[in-house]
Amino acid sequence: MNPVAxxxxxxxxxxxxxxxxxxxxxxRGEYGIAADPVLSSVGIDPAxxxxxxxxxxVTVLSPLWLRCVELTGDEAFGLRVARYLLPAQFYGxxxxxxxxxxxxxxxxxHVQIIRIMTTSxxxxxxxxxxxxxxxxxxxxxxxxxxxAALDCFYYGVYIRLFERQTGLQARQLLRRLELSRxxxxxxxxxxxxxxxxxxxxxxxxxxxxxxxxxxxxxGANPYLLAQLExxxxxxxxxxxxxxPPSALRARLAGMLADDPTVEQxxxxxxxxxxxxxxxxxxxxxxxxxxxxxxREAQALVLLGDPALSLVQVANRLGxxxxxxLVRAFRRxxxxxxxxxxxxxxx
Numbered sequence: 001m002n003p004v005a006x007x008x009x010x011x012x013x014x015x016x017x018x019x020x021x022x023x024x025x026x027x028r029g030e031y032g033i034a035a036d037p038v039l040s041s042v043g044i045d046p047a048x049x050x051x052x053x054x055x056x057x058v059t060v061l062s063p064l065w066l067r068c069v070e071l072t073g074d075e076a077f078g079l080r081v082a083r084y085l086l087p088a089q090f091y092g093x094x095x096x097x098x099x100x101x102x103x104x105x106x107x108x109x110h111v112q113i114i115r116i117m118t119t120s121x122x123x124x125x126x127x128x129x130x131x132x133x134x135x136x137x138x139x140x141x142x143x144x145x146x147x148a149a150l151d152c153f154y155y156g157v158y159i160r161l162f163e164r165q166t167g168l169q170a171r172q173l174l175r176r177l178e179l180s181r182x183x184x185x186x187x188x189x190x191x192x193x194x195x196x197x198x199x200x201x202x203x204x205x206x207x208x209x210x211x212x213x214x215x216x217x218x219g220a221n222p223y224l225l226a227q228l229e230x231x232x233x234x235x236x237x238x239x240x241x242x243x244p245p246s247a248l249r250a251r252l253a254g255m256l257a258d259d260p261t262v263e264q265x266x267x268x269x270x271x272x273x274x275x276x277x278x279x280x281x282x283x284x285x286x287x288x289x290x291x292x293x294x295r296e297a298q299a300l301v302l303l304g305d306p307a308l309s310l311v312q313v314a315n316r317l318g319x320x321x322x323x324x325l326v327r328a329f330r331r332x333x334x335x336x337x338x339x340x341x342x343x344x345x346x
Contacts (some may be wrong), residue, residue, distance in 0.1 A: 019049045022085045024036075065146040075185060081156065120145060135207075137215065158206060160208075166217065172209075173209065230270075233269055257318050258318065260291070
């Protein structure tokens with residue numbers, strides 16, 4: 001029986017099957033071990049490596065991780081696998097995040113779309129009193145990941161992904177790395193140069209230095225980002241997972257002048273309108289509220305362009321007049337567009 005997760009109930013705890021390819025390549029490349037017999041021994045058909053969209057239950061993947069650690073005798077097996085994870089296996093997430101405007105924005109997108117890769121360890125962003133950004137990872141569901149699996153994703157997905165995005169090393173970006181796994185017999189493989197790593201923590205978290213929140217990303221490209229996010233949104237909808245409101249607002253930004261409807265947004269996403277409505281409702285949003293948020297966000301962007309008159313800004317936002325824009329802006333920001341522009345541009 002093929003152990004592929006295919007229903008929404010299973011998706012409560014599942015991970016993209018592409019991680020199996022990385023495990024297989026590690027067994028062959030690092031230890032000279034044939035991978036297919038190992039996969040078969042834990043009930044995984046090696047054919048799952050041929051389909052990048054398949055998802056496997058955590059209950060299927062965990063025995064594979066444990067078997068590999070036992071077979072190799074290597075407590076750091078998860079770290080070895082991390083070297084074999086490729087950006088192309090991340091369903092476009094890597095490139096989409098890299099085209100965000102700032103690192104802080106990329107972190108927010110990461111939290112919203114990481115469920116494509118796994119629905120078992122869900123991230124959450126918080127800000128400390130010192131302004132540092134804390135990316136916490138919370139266990140979702142009753143089945144816990146193995147230490148090897150978590151090592152692979154923290155070091156292979158998260159750290160390497162953020163290093164690629166920013167061009168900086170982990171020791172520059174991170175204040176510290178907190179791991180829930182106990183102290184290994186030899187912690188050396190986990191201790192990256194200059195990175196403060198803590199073991200045996202109540203939960204796992206990456207703490208980023210406050211100054212990097214507004215760091216511009218070298219690959220920032222809003223037009224490419226819009227193209228890359230489209231298949232990601234479609235895949236999230238296909239899985240029955242939440243559509244990030246920030247991505248929906250970004251889609252609406254270029255449609256505001258025509259006073260878009262939910263049907264037009266759904267058509268632009270190639271997703272059914274009832275599905276969009278239901279997705280918004282499950283997140284406590286209505287389309288009218290989302291549209292209002294999109295207008296507010298775009299107003300702040302357009303008012304930063306001194307070449308645009310208030311009438312032009314109002315037209316691009318879908319308002320019938322500049323006075324309508326003024327009334328809406330007072331409601332949004334408790335300010336006027338003129339005052340906001342003056343404060344913004346000095």
